[in-house]
Amino acid sequence: MSKAAIVVSKAAIVVSKAAIVVSKAAIVVSKAAIVVSKAAIVVSKAAIVVSKAAIVVSKTAIAYA
Numbered sequence: 001m002s003k004a005a006i007v008v009s010k011a012a013i014v015v016s017k018a019a020i021v022v023s024k025a026a027i028v029v030s031k032a033a034i035v036v037s038k039a040a041i042v043v044s045k046a047a048i049v050v051s052k053a054a055i056v057v058s059k060t061a062i063a064y065a
Helices: 003-064
Strands: none
Touching: none
């Protein structure tokens, strides 16, 4: 192999390793985003339950008013 080919090959290895690191970081970020999304869904569902309860309380208060 010529020196130029060796240099190109070494550069390709470095780029590949960097791409692997970036990919792993992207996976971590994606997993974190999924956790945040799930937490947001739980909070939203809880808010719906609270809202429904508030409606019931309001209707009851109107009925007794």
